[in-house]
Structures are given as C-alpha cells and as structure tokens.
Amino acid sequence: MDAAASNWRNQLEPETRQLLLKNIITKLKFGHLPGDYDEDLELQKIAHSIEQKSYAGATTQADYFDKIASKILLLEKAREREWRHQLHPESRQRIVNKITDTLRRHVPVSGPDGSQELWKIARRFEEKIFAAASSQSDYLRKISLKMLTMETDSQRNHQLGLNNQPANPDDTNPRQHGSRNRRMPAWTDDYHMG
Numbered sequence: 357m358d359a360a361a362s363n364w365r366n367q368l369e370p371e372t373r374q375l376l377l378k379n380i381i382t383k384l385k386f387g388h389l390p391g392d393y394d395e396d397l398e399l400q401k402i403a404h405s406i407e408q409k410s411y412a413g414a415t416t417q418a419d420y421f422d423k424i425a426s427k428i429l430l431l432e433k434a435r436e437r438e439w440r441h442q443l444h445p446e447s448r449q450r451i452v453n454k455i456t457d458t459l460r461r462h463v464p465v466s467g468p469d470g471s472q473e474l475w476k477i478a479r480r481f482e483e484k485i486f487a488a489a490s491s492q493s494d495y496l497r498k499i500s501l502k503m504l505t506m507e508t509d510s511q512r513n514h515q516l517g518l519n520n521q522p523a524n525p526d527d528t529n530p531r532q533h534g535s536r537n538r539r540m541p542a543w544t545d546d547y548h549m550g
Contacts, residue, residue, distance in 0.1 A: 364414075364416050364417040364420075365411070367417070368417060368420070373407065373411070376407060376421075376424055377403055377404065377407045379428070380403040380406050380407060380424065380427075380428065381399060381400060381403040383428050383431055383432065384399040384402060384403055384431065385399055386435070406424065406427050407424065409423075410423035410424045410427065439491050439492040439495075440486065442492070443492060443495075448482060448486065451482055451499060452475070452478050452479050452482045453478075454503075455478035455481060455482060455499070455503065456471075456474050456475045456478040458503050458506055458507070459474045459477065459478060459506075460474055461510075462506055462507075462510045481499075481502070482499065485498045485499055485502075
C-alpha cells in the first residue's frame, strides 16, 4: 500500500468517525423500543464493528464513506423486509374492518351472509396487499388508494344518477353485476370467495 493511500486515515478527523458511528447507531436503533440497556449495548457493538471494518477495509476516504453507506443501506433494506413482523395483528384487523365498512357504505347487502361476504373480500384484499407491499408505507398507500378509488367512483356514479339499488329488492346477491346496477366494485373480483 502506498503512502498516499494510507495517508487518508491520518487526515480523517476522529470527530468524523464519531459522527459516522452515531449515525450508524441511530439507524440501528430506528424502530427499536428505547430503554433496553442490553439491546442498546448490542446495537452499539454492531455499529462499532461496522465502522471499524469499513475503516480497516477502505483504501481511500471515499471508499470508507461508501462502505458505511452501503452497510446502512443494507440495514434499511433489511428493516423494510421486517416491517411485516412489526405490524400487530390487531392493526391489520382494524384495517380489514375499515375496508369492510367502506365496502358496506358503497355496496348494499342484506343479511349476515352479505356482511360475511364483504368481510371475506376485505380480508383477502388486505392479505394480498400485505404480501405484495414492499414496506409498511407501501402497504398503507395501496390500501388507501383503493379505498379512495372506491369513494371517488361511488361519488361519480351518484353524480351521474346511476341507480345503485338492485332491480329486484329481494335480490341479496352481493356479486350482482349489470350495466347500470353494478353493486360490487370491479376490483373485488379478485377477492371474491364464492
């Protein structure tokens, strides 16, 4: 190794390394509950290891910064994959209930069978989005967009004077489709249980 390549370490201020170390610790602690001394200590050890290995393996100051940035990026990607484990089942159930309520407002059904069918559609929709989303924000964004689309379509249909009531009041089939009588939003076709 030539003198110029190793000289960058002498030019790097210790405060810069400390700032980078604090940044790594902050990234590691993101999403963790504060107050767990043992976990904090473990995260500090991991951060020190990342910084020291990056410092020792780098050939230039830019390479050192790149190595740390790459490791932080890997940590963030790993955290994105972990988001599913951090979302409590109660939160998911509340989301399914909100989807069901939205469907209920826009899709007239009668009886427990109709309500149960709406709940099944909402549950399957939530499960599919949960599995496909890349992060919690992506999950919430996709669900919100679908609900907003349903609200907007319903308002547009109402403004156009479309009759959303069944042609036959005794008809309780929540899957009924007709040119002026579509009762179930088209996007629910993929989630229909029947």
